[in-house]
Amino acid sequence: MRTIRYSLLTVLAGLSLGLSAQVTIDINCRKPTTDIAPTMYGIFFEDINYGADGGLYAELVKNRSFEFPERLMGWQTAGPVSIVETSPFDRCPHALRMEAGYSAVENEGFFGMGFRSGAQYRLSVWARCSDGKPTDLKIELIDKQGLTAKAVAKGVLEISSADWQKYEVVLTSVSDCARGSLGLFHDGEAAVELDHVSLFPVDTWRGHTNGMRRDLVQALADLQPKVFRFPGGCVVEGNTLPTRYQWKNSVGPVENRPLNENRWLDAMPARRSPDYFQSLGLGFYEYFLLSEEIGAEPLPVLNAGMACEFVNDPTKEGDWLVPLDQLQPYIDDALDLIEFANGDPAKNEWARLRAEMGHPAPFNLKYLAIGNEQWGRWFAPRLKMFSDQIRAKYPHIKLIGTAGPSPEGEEYETMWSEMRELKADLVDEHYYHSVEWFLTHATRYDNFPRKGPKVFAGEYACHTTGISLSHNNYAATLAEAAFMTGLERNADVVRMATYAPLFAQAEGWQWCPDLIWFDSYRVARSASYYVQQMFSRNAGTHVLKTTLAGKPVAGLDGQNGLYASAALDRKAKVIIVKIVNTSSDRQSVLLNLTGLKGTRSVRSTLLLPPADEDSDNSVENPDHIVPSESILSLNFASDPIEIPARSFMVLRFKN
Numbered sequence: 307m308r309t310i311r312y313s314l315l316t317v318l319a320g321l322s323l324g325l326s327a328q329v330t331i332d333i334n335c336r337k338p339t340t341d342i343a344p345t346m347y348g349i350f351f352e353d354i355n356y357g358a359d360g361g362l363y364a365e366l367v368k369n370r371s372f373e374f375p376e377r378l379m380g381w382q383t384a385g386p387v388s389i390v391e392t393s394p395f396d397r398c399p400h401a402l403r404m405e406a407g408y409s410a411v412e413n414e415g416f417f418g419m420g421f422r423s424g425a426q427y428r429l430s431v432w433a434r435c436s437d438g439k440p441t442d443l444k445i446e447l448i449d450k451q452g453l454t455a456k457a458v459a460k461g462v463l464e465i466s467s468a469d470w471q472k473y474e475v476v477l478t479s480v481s482d483c484a485r486g487s488l489g490l491f492h493d494g495e496a497a498v499e500l501d502h503v504s505l506f507p508v509d510t511w512r513g514h515t516n517g518m519r520r521d522l523v524q525a526l527a528d529l530q531p532k533v534f535r536f537p538g539g540c541v542v543e544g545n546t547l548p549t550r551y552q553w554k555n556s557v558g559p560v561e562n563r564p565l566n567e568n569r570w571l572d573a574m575p576a577r578r579s580p581d582y583f584q585s586l587g588l589g590f591y592e593y594f595l596l597s598e599e600i601g602a603e604p605l606p607v608l609n610a611g612m613a614c615e616f617v618n619d620p621t622k623e624g625d626w627l628v629p630l631d632q633l634q635p636y637i638d639d640a641l642d643l644i645e646f647a648n649g650d651p652a653k654n655e656w657a658r659l660r661a662e663m664g665h666p667a668p669f670n671l672k673y674l675a676i677g678n679e680q681w682g683r684w685f686a687p688r689l690k691m692f693s694d695q696i697r698a699k700y701p702h703i704k705l706i707g708t709a710g711p712s713p714e715g716e717e718y719e720t721m722w723s724e725m726r727e728l729k730a731d732l733v734d735e736h737y738y739h740s741v742e743w744f745l746t747h748a749t750r751y752d753n754f755p756r757k758g759p760k761v762f763a764g765e766y767a768c769h770t771t772g773i774s775l776s777h778n779n780y781a782a783t784l785a786e787a788a789f790m791t792g793l794e795r796n797a798d799v800v801r802m803a804t805y806a807p808l809f810a811q812a813e814g815w816q817w818c819p820d821l822i823w824f825d826s827y828r829v830a831r832s833a834s835y836y837v838q839q840m841f842s843r844n845a846g847t848h849v850l851k852t853t854l855a856g857k858p859v860a861g862l863d864g865q866n867g868l869y870a871s872a873a874l875d876r877k878a879k880v881i882i883v884k885i886v887n888t889s890s891d892r893q894s895v896l897l898n899l900t901g902l903k904g905t906r907s908v909r910s911t912l913l914l915p916p917a918d919e920d921s922d923n924s925v926e927n928p929d930h931i932v933p934s935e936s937i938l939s940l941n942f943a944s945d946p947i948e949i950p951a952r953s954f955m956v957l958r959f960k961n
């Protein structure tokens with residue numbers, strides 16, 4: 307964020323030309339209308355767009371355990387090399403055998419491996435030599451440029467035991483490299499077998515082994531999210547029930563977590579990703595730990611006994627749907643998850659596993675979502691079975707149901723009435739819509755029923771040209787900001803909101819727009835990211851009534867495309883005003899703050915449009931659109947604020 311200090315005169319410059327007539331926004335600072343949930347602004351992570359393997363999860367080796375259906379996918383080989391079923395890990399049974407004599411293998415990583423000059427990389431491998439004859443394995447981190455290749459780091463491991471053992475070496479790269487690979491070379495008298503070939507930067511987030519990319523987690527931490535929904539999305543449902551996300555497979559020793567097909571492998575015909583599998587190296591333990599480390603409430607989503615309805619026929623029963631009398635194992639997964647997160651290691655095996663993995667203290671799980679975007683007649687009876695058992699045993703856990711994939715229509719209404727009947731605590735709503743929809747739905751919750759389940763806006767993003775073929779741009783970003791003022795105004799109903807999807811690999815994405823883009827060594831926070839950050843870091847604790855001519859400021863007739871909300875932060879003793887100007891004119895706004903007098907020092911954060919509104923930040927140009935900060939001195943009674951055309955402004959000042 308850029309910080310600028312400039313005078314009031316500069317801010318108020320241009321009061322004559324290109325400016326709409328001055329308007330007054332009334333804010334009642336005396337009497338808040340409702341509290342704002344501490345969980346109001348959060349993040350939603352799904353393993354889509356190579357968000358986990360190849361993204362947040364810092365592992366650089368693709369297909370490290372040779373479990374992909376094409377066993378050597380991601381690897382090139384030279385010499386006598388084969389796949390054998392001798393692995394010491396029963397759920398990942400395959401291993402690589404390099405015979406005596408010369409052989410070599412090379413792993414391409416995920417769209418290349420990124421190496422930084424001076425950075426350290428930890429290579430680890432499970433191995434054994436045949437006939438007890440020690441043999442050397444040479445290792446190279448390779449920089450490939452066109453047809454040339456040079457080693458940026460080298461090391462050697464002596465494989466000395468005929469029993470499977472873990473070997474490790476730390477290598478330091480001598481130069482930067484965006485599209486590197488890993489080479490393993492064997493030239494010995496005896497064969498060697500390898501499994502779980504793994505390469506991580508040493509400098510992961512908080513230095514964790516089996517860790518996450520520091521730059522990507524930093525981007526999350528900088529959002530200061532208060533709730534963290536994971537691991538999907540459709541990934542939770544799977545294309546089929548056997549390929550649904552199963553959390554129990556994602557915990558315990560990382561070498562023995564079984565591979566799963568990613569739901570997004572083949573989902574988007576224009577963006578097929580045949581090498582998209584889930585190693586589950588980034589699993590539920592890691593998600594819980596991440597939640598804790600970034601200060602967000604964990605919100606896991608579990609399969610409801612239904613595979614993804616988009617790719618199955620939800621009008622009739624089939625192998626995509628678990629019959630009610632066979633649902634108990636799915637419910638047990640939920641009950642066991644609560645123990646894994648919160649239980650006493652002395653009393654429960656899943657809690658004991660959590661402790662063995664390094665976290666004896668509970669993770670304090672409070673929220674659990676059952677199902678993702680479920681619709682039709684099958685969901686409610688299944689949710690009821692989950693909910694009866696969970697509530698009987700863990701009454702403090704808040705249960706989240708779903709309203710289906712669409713934010714309106716008959717299915718949506720039906721789902722809501724079922725969720726009300728089942729007394730879900732929150733209902734997960736998703737909106738992927740056009741700019742027009744976002745701009746005209748800022749009043750969506752103004753007349754929403756105040757009784758019954760609360761709303762979790764669990765996935766939303768505005769797009770200009772249709773999901774998956776779309777791209778991030780500023781026009782969509784501004785519409786999101788406008789819409790979010792409506793969420794905030796209705797914070798008594800909307801208790802959580804999380805944009806989606808979170809991450810996208812610049813070459814490997816399936817779905818767009820996305821909040822954070824990355825490649826093998828760079829990251830770009832989108833303009834939408836900054837909108838999320840401006841809301842999240844300025845959430846406040848209570849809503850202040852904010853009106854223009856007696857009506858909510860929601861782009862209504864006569865409001866010149868203005869949207870606004872205001873909040874009080876009781877702890878910090880500040881008032882926060884958010885104003886979005888969607889019009890093409892600068893707007894002069896006088897804030898009439900009931901209950902507040904005198905001059906204030908005001909911190910303003912401003913997001914301005916780029917010259918081309920169809921553009922956004924990219925890994926090549928990450929700072930194309932960034933907010934700037936300034937400090938103003940304002941007497942609200944007499945000093946209007948100029949809101950630039952097509953901008954989003956947040957003002958903060960002492961109460």
Ligand code: AHR
Pocket residue numbers: 352354538539540541678679711736765806807817
């Ligand atoms: O965020 C991408 C997908 O959009 C999610 O998996 C799904 O819940 C929604 O349809």
